[in-house]
Amino acid sequence: MSENKVDLKEIDRSIHDKKTDKDYSNRAKIGLTPKIIREISKEKNEPEWMTEFRLKSLEIYQNKPLPDWGADISDLDMDEILTYIKGEGEIQNDWEEVPEDIKNTFDSLGIPEAEKESLAGVGAQYDSEVVYQNLKEELVEQGVIFMDMERALKEHEDIVKEHFMQLVPPDDHKFAALHGAVWSGGSFVYVPEDVEVDIPLQSYFRLNAAGAGQFEHTLIILEKGAKAHFIEGCSAPKYSVNNLHAGTVELFVKEGAELRYSTIENWSKNMYNLNTKRAIVEKDGLIEWVSGSFGSKVSMLYPMSILNGKGARAEYTGVTFAAEDQYLDTGAKVVHAAPHTSSNINARSIAKGGGHAFYRGLLKVTDSADHAKSTVSCESLMLDNDSKSDTVPVMDLNTDDIDIGHEAKVGRISEEAIFYLMSRGISEEEAKAMIVRGFVEPIAKELPLEYAVELNNLINLELEGSIG
């Protein structure tokens, strides 16, 4: 991958004329420097505080060690990061170069031609502004703000400044620091008091921001009593030559507000997905996570809910599917920091073809969380003997007046169930697929129809020819 390195000079050029100059290919590797950060910030016309924020984050990044637990990320070439930070818009310009399996997946999922190219990162980005135009007008009337982060930083600087990386500070971990230094793109959503947004807001339609999908920053603020459903990504695999994804999601759910955040992450299988997602929920608010992790080579993803106000609630429904060569380390973190808070975690994982599915969760109840209630349930399905499935939930309880229940199970598809289905004239392969689909049903039914259909197709695709 190192021969794709591009020169630093390119940073201050327009992202569209990248093809004109070719003499950068043999330059030496140069890591991230304050100078590059300044240039990125300058190019984006950012306010001074953001430039400073980026520089501070860079400093933290350079001084922080890589995490010494979880996935093996020693293969990750950190210098490579520079390639795409400055190479925004440095998209694959030939459809022919997109790997065959990615193309086939697009076909199987029935993705329209134009979108395929966009998803593969080739050609022009699929411009969906038109599709969204009517919706946008409706939203604007209600006072809802939905735009990309770059624009939000200019048009709603105060709101952004007040919330940006307050929940996930750059010193949280090395990749949060990296994110703080080089973030680019992402969505900004602001829903005013008591406004209920009926249609799901989909970040998919915002993917046309340059560099989005690598270090995108999502910031969602729901004022008192507001309601919204946000959908991140889409179920088709996104392909990119760049193999690190370190996005950040920050969700602020104010008093009585309700937010549902749905994600199907299906990165191509060369990707290191090191995303950080966090929500803070005030009095009587609700955060609902619906999370599906399918793609990527390595994922370390632990959406966290901080229940900060009395009566705040969190729900997490997640499915992780680790196939060949994949190590998916996912789980939910919940901090009960106020009385009468409740949480409900339902995690399911599937491992097949030598894949490794790891559930790692945290449930923390602080000493100010009287009458907290939590139930955690983890189920793992092993589809063969080469795969691995681990479950490590941590429960840290610091007060007594609480009610906590946790259970986990691991096993394979029951032979009786297969036998029964086969006795009904269903082939063994189809019987197994049916059982797997049933296993992920809890998440499928939480998704909008078109996503649920795609999810099913995706599972069929993953199971095809490998099961039985």
Add this chain to the structure above:
Amino acid sequence: MYRKEYLEKKSMFADLIVEDMGDGNISDSEINESLERFENIDLDDDLKDTIAKKGKEFFESGVYIKAPAGKKYETPFELDYKTGSKENEFNDNNLIIAEKDSELNLVVDYNNEDYKKVIHNGLSRIIVKENAVVNFIKIQRLNDKSQNFDLNLSVIENDGEINWITVELGARETITKNINILKSEGSKADIKSIYFGDGERKLDLDYTVKHFGRHSKSEIESRGVLKDKAKKIFRGNLHFKKEAKAADGSEKEHILLMDKRVESDSIPALFTEEDNVQGEHAVSAGQIDENSLFYLMSRGFTKVEAKKLLVEAAFNPIFEKIPLNDLKGSVMNEVKRKLE
């Protein structure tokens, strides 16, 4: 370092080999031959180091017990490890061997004569051979100044069985590991554990079962009470190694939280490399059931009495498996006293 009275008792157990490790009656080669069984087992390197170090340092303390093939000893063999005022530390390195088709009941009781600080450093290695059974009861009730570091390691062969009852009531700090290797087909491990954290007690408890053998079976059940400023970490690890087909393992922890200032960490983990297994774990934590408390109080019990009864009820399924009535009574009384 400890009383050798148990040696006098051995005449009651026909053919049972009981020796003090310090007396030199068991040859080094015999010991080494037995210890070889622990060499090629899957353990973390630092744990191997700890075991090797402990084994070497305490080579001359502890007991050697061997039940010959086919012999079944139903009467429990008791080891009362009581430390006296002259000791600052107390080490025991026990090697227990149950030969084919034998059965052995062991009770170890760690306690002090007085209120002087003692550091207990223990290592027990247990070999359970084909179709043998070892029932091992360990009670730790050292005084509140003492520290307790205890490591237990067992290897279970074909259709062999180890049944643990561990009761952790004492010591200011206690760190224990209990690791069981289910090496061959049909081997079993059952761990019942009780802990009581009160005052400023700190407990770090690790119960691990590694399933290698087909049809191996394990169950970990832990019941604990935490009050005052007690801190506890419970680690339950179930490993299903590849080819441990039709293995079945479960772990459960029930925690009664009796004070706002307690700290309870639980990490029940499952590690699975084989699809044909059944594994599960469950944890529940909360206060004493208010309805039960209310009911008992409406029947004229004071709150303290009612709480004692309910804790007793929670512990009883495990306590009633202790075969010695005197011991059971005195342990139960100790728990009740802590609730006053």
